[in-house]
Each structure stands twice: as structure tokens, then as C-alpha cells.
Amino acid sequence: MLIKLENVSHLYEDQSTVAALKDINLTVNQNEFIGLVGHTGSGKSTLIQTLNGLIRPTRGKIFIENEEITSKGFDLKTIRRKIGLVFQYPEHQLFEETVEKDIAFGPRNLGLSANQIIDRVHWAMDMVQMDYDEFRQRSPFQLSGGQKRKVAIAGVLAMRPQVLILDEPSAGLDPMGRNQLLQLLIRLNKEYQMTIILVSHRMEEVAELADRLLVMNEGYLVLDDSPREVFQNVNLLEEIGLGIPQVTRLLWEIKKRGYNIRTDLLTLKEVKEEIISFTRGRELC
Amino acid sequence: MLKSVTIGQYIYRDSLIHRLDARIKILATLIVMIGLFMVDRFIGFGLVAVFVGTLISLAKLPYKRVLRGLKPIIFIAIFTFILHLFFTPGGELLFKIGFLTVYEDGLVTGLFMVVRILLLILFTSLLTLTTSPIELTDAIEYLLKPFQKVGVPAHELAMMMTIALRFIPTLMEEADKIMKAQQARGADFESGSLLRKAKSLIPLLIPLFISAFRRADDLALAMEARCYRGGENRTRMNQLKYRVHDFIAFGLIIIFTVTLIIL
Ligand SMILES: Nc1ncnc2c1ncn2[C@@H]1O[C@H](COP(=O)(O)OP(=O)(O)OP(=O)(O)O)[C@@H](O)[C@H]1O
Ligand SMILES: [Mg+2]
Numbered sequence: 190m191l192i193k194l195e196n197v198s199h200l201y202e203d204q205s206t207v208a209a210l211k212d213i214n215l216t217v218n219q220n221e222f223i224g225l226v227g228h229t230g231s232g233k234s235t236l237i238q239t240l241n242g243l244i245r246p247t248r249g250k251i252f253i254e255n256e257e258i259t260s261k262g263f264d265l266k267t268i269r270r271k272i273g274l275v276f277q278y279p280e281h282q283l284f285e286e287t288v289e290k291d292i293a294f295g296p297r298n299l300g301l302s303a304n305q306i307i308d309r310v311h312w313a314m315d316m317v318q319m320d321y322d323e324f325r326q327r328s329p330f331q332l333s334g335g336q337k338r339k340v341a342i343a344g345v346l347a348m349r350p351q352v353l354i355l356d357e358p359s360a361g362l363d364p365m366g367r368n369q370l371l372q373l374l375i376r377l378n379k380e381y382q383m384t385i386i387l388v389s390h391r392m393e394e395v396a397e398l399a400d401r402l403l404v405m406n407e408g409y410l411v412l413d414d415s416p417r418e419v420f421q422n423v424n425l426l427e428e429i430g431l432g433i434p435q436v437t438r439l440l441w442e443i444k445k446r447g448y449n450i451r452t453d454l455l456t457l458k459e460v461k462e463e464i465i466s467f468t469r470g471r472e473l474c
Numbered sequence: 475m476l477k478s479v480t481i482g483q484y485i486y487r488d489s490l491i492h493r494l495d496a497r498i499k500i501l502a503t504l505i506v507m508i509g510l511f512m513v514d515r516f517i518g519f520g521l522v523a524v525f526v527g528t529l530i531s532l533a534k535l536p537y538k539r540v541l542r543g544l545k546p547i548i549f550i551a552i553f554t555f556i557l558h559l560f561f562t563p564g565g566e567l568l569f570k571i572g573f574l575t576v577y578e579d580g581l582v583t584g585l586f587m588v589v590r591i592l593l594l595i596l597f598t599s600l601l602t603l604t605t606s607p608i609e610l611t612d613a614i615e616y617l618l619k620p621f622q623k624v625g626v627p628a629h630e631l632a633m634m635m636t637i638a639l640r641f642i643p644t645l646m647e648e649a650d651k652i653m654k655a656q657q658a659r660g661a662d663f664e665s666g667s668l669l670r671k672a673k674s675l676i677p678l679l680i681p682l683f684i685s686a687f688r689r690a691d692d693l694a695l696a697m698e699a700r701c702y703r704g705g706e707n708r709t710r711m712n713q714l715k716y717r718v719h720d721f722i723a724f725g726l727i728i729i730f731t732v733t734l735i736i737l
Contacts, residue, residue, distance in 0.1 A: 238654065241658060243654045243657060243658060266660065266662065269657070269658060269659075269660050270660065273658070274655075274658040276651070276654070276655045276658070279655065281651075281652065281655075281681055281684075281685060282652055282655040282656060282659075282677075282681050283681065284676065284677045284680035284681050294656075294659055294660075294661075294677065295659040295660050298659060298660030298661060298662070299660055330684070344659060345658070345659065348659065348660065
């Protein structure tokens, strides 16, 4: 087990009465692909920041590879090379003169040699599908929004973390950019055995990609299960302001009208097949 | 960690002092300040101290919080004291250690200066403690109006101050966010020599400036889109009006300061 949280609670200010995290227990295993969803303000960003020591939770313990990172005097920098975090709108953190230098910032902080750094930068740019020779000397500030996003993500990738956490990485991207990004995540998970935690509020997105789904509401972790199981809780999800994938919703509506149809399907393809097999040999009109 | 920085330590209370017109409070502060500089005996300081104490309780402010405001200048006060202690000759020789000599006048002037500095800071802090930043900038605009004839851009200055005050918390938040993002990339803002620390700020400052400029640009555009034209013929939501108690307060301040000077 890679990451373990025990009774983690967090208050942003000592006097504040509402906790951003309330008694969270969670384990993350090697090579999982986890989706983290929740209404705005439910504590997702807070939770992921506790995972690499940017926020020290008010109460509770966090273990990473069986080391307690919440203990006093723990050197958090060793954690940051294991756990990469891509923030919401990561393009706002770019600062170097060239794309290459900016991506190299992380590896340089790790104390790698010049050759290793070049290799890492090259690899990271390949992963986000940016041509190394074309872009490496460009200023990051003269790129388009989507390209900046790619550079920022490459900057974290270049540190080669075991766990990659992304906070709403597809917000504001066009469909193609989003698709590319999701393909990248799948590839990192399958080919490079990276553990991925993806924060998103597009249900279709996480339903399709993640093998495990965490649902947060008002600081609590309310559901932790496979997407199939999670989306069975339609009422709870709607109560806390989350939807379910549209195709799944369609199945539920059919079921509500008295037909006996499966509802634990999430992707367009699965649902299409279910509906075809359901209607076959039936007089519908 | 950046959260702990507060600018303008306004404490909201419903009190007579809080309700006074901000212009009166600014003028009163200036007048008493002049008075403080003209005081030449300790008894005058005693009077001011009693006055400040009365104001604090009238404003329903917690004494502790107000006194804590003196913390940042303790160092300056001590430095002033030592300087005067050793370098003012005159009066009886009190004692002598090596080349350092302390005369009676030195001790007295030293104490005198320290008390003056502390009272000065304490009194001016009452202004910012009891007046919200917005009221303050409004008042400054009014007070600068007469100087517009000689080219002081009163409205623009006040607008700039308001905008700056409005954006300080936003920028703090932004700085916090960028700092975390860079820390996640292994940046280290805490350890190393002074030079290294200064260098490590580059990844924080550049994105911060860029975002500040972007915000400024957006704001300028938004203001222009709503036909903002500066001070000419602009009416305002909160009109400042002098009321009876403002005049009474001003009269009291004048009487107090005159007594102070005569004493
Ligand atoms: N820096 C901060 N200081 C004080 N309170 C904060 C801070 N950041 C977040 N909070 C509070 O903590 C709670 C959880 O916020 P968080 O940012 O984790 O939500 P989120 O799930 O990421 O929301 P979103 O989907 O909008 O990004 C909110 O109530 C928020 O107001
Ligand atoms: Mg968030």
C-alpha cells in the first residue's frame, strides 16, 4: 500500500468552525487509477494537498510507503519526488525564459545531472506531444493556453513521480486537448505504472477512466468504490449536487418507467449494447 | 504562513470613535502629532497617555491587541534610547564603562525620545484601528480636493489606494497558491544562504507579477467598458457629512492640544 490516511481532519484557520476535511480514512494502492469527485468546496483540493505535505492536516496521520509524513521533523522534500501534483490552472506557475528551462525546474531541484535533466525534459515533452526541437527555445508566455497547460504538466512529469495527482486538469481545454490529456493519463498508468489520482467534476470522464471513485461532500469522504457501484447511489449523488453519466441516467429513467433493465453501465458503448439487446424482440410502439 | 500578514488592522466595533467622520480623525491625528512634537516635559506625555487610554476604552478596543501593535517598533525604540544614552553629554556623570560614558541628560533625553515614539505610534494606530480602509481613502480624497487646483490628482490617488487595498488579499492568496505549486516541483523557499533564498523567490515572483499585470489589465478594461472617467462629476455611494459630534470632537482635540503645548 502506497498512501494511507488515518482519521485526517483539517481546519484552515484555528478559529474556523467548518473543517475542510473531516475524519478521512483512505488507502491508495500501487498502480491504481482513482477519480476524485465532489461538489465545489467539498475539500478535494485540500485533500490532495495533504498527500504531498503542502498542507499539514490539523489532526490525523498520513503514511506514504509506511513512513509517517505527518510526524514532526519529517523531510517533506523526499515526498515531493514521489508524489507529483498538478494544480488547478497549472499554467499560472510558469516562470522561466524558455519551455525547456521551465520543465527542467523540477528535475534540477531533484539534483539530477545535466544529461539526465535533458533526457527527462525530452521524455516529458514527448509524453505531452510537444515537439522538443520546435518548442524548447520558445518562451512559455508566448504559447496558447492549451500549450502552456502542456508545458506545466510536463514540468511535473519530468520529476518522474510514482503518484501523479491532477486537480481539474481538463478544465478549459477543447475536446481534442482534453482527449489527448486523458490518453496521456491512461498511458502513464498502463505503460509506466504510475498511480493516478484525477480530480474532476465531469462524471463521464472519471467513469470511463478510473477503476476506483472517491466522492467527497462537505469535507467527508462519502463513497469509495468502483464507478459501477458508486453510480448505483443515484439519490445520494443528486442530493450532494453531483450527476451521473448521461447514458447511465438514461438507463435509470427507463427503469423508472417500469422496464427491467441493467443500470450499472457507464460508457456509451456498453449502454448502446444493453439497449439494443433489451429492445430486441420487443414490441415497443 | 502568508495568511498571518494583515494589512490595516481595522477592528470593527460599534463605538463613538468608530462613528466619527474619518476626515476628522485624520485631522485630529495630525494635530495631536504636532502637539506631541512640541511637548517638552514628561507631564505632557502623561496627559497624552491618559488620553490614549480613554480613547481605547471609548472605542471598545482590546488593550492587548492595541499594545501588540507596538511590537515592530520596539527595536527602533531601543536603538534610539541607546543612541541618546551614550551620545548626549551634559549634567552629572552617572557612570563610565571603558570609553562609554553616560550622563544624566543622556538618560533623560533617551527616555524622553522613547516615550515620544511609542505614544506617536500608539496614537496613529488608533486611526487605522477604528477606521476602515475604504473610509480612510474616501476621507483622503476629500481632504486632498482643495489641492486639485495645483495639480494633485485627488480622485485618482484615492482610487489607486482603494484598488491596492482591494487586491492585497487576492495577491496574497495567489502568492500562496504559486508557492505551493513550486514547492510541489521541489522548490525550497526556506533553507540556504540569504542569496540562495533571494534567488529561490524568482519562481514565485515572476508568476505573481504576471498575474498582477493580467488582473490590472482586466480591471482597466472592465472599468473602461463601464465608462469610468475619473473624478469629474462623479457622485458616490457613501457621502461624507459632518455631524454635530464631529465638531465637538474636533473642538475637544484642539483644546487638548493647546493645553498640551502650553503645559
Ligand atoms: N486557503 C484557504 N483558506 C481558508 N479556507 C480555505 C482555503 N482553501 C479552501 N478553503 C475552504 O476549504 C473548503 C474546501 O476547499 P477546497 O478548495 O478543498 O474545495 P474543492 O473541493 O477543491 O472545490 P473546487 O471544486 O471548487 O475546487 C472550502 O469550504 C473552502 O472555503
Ligand atoms: Mg479545488
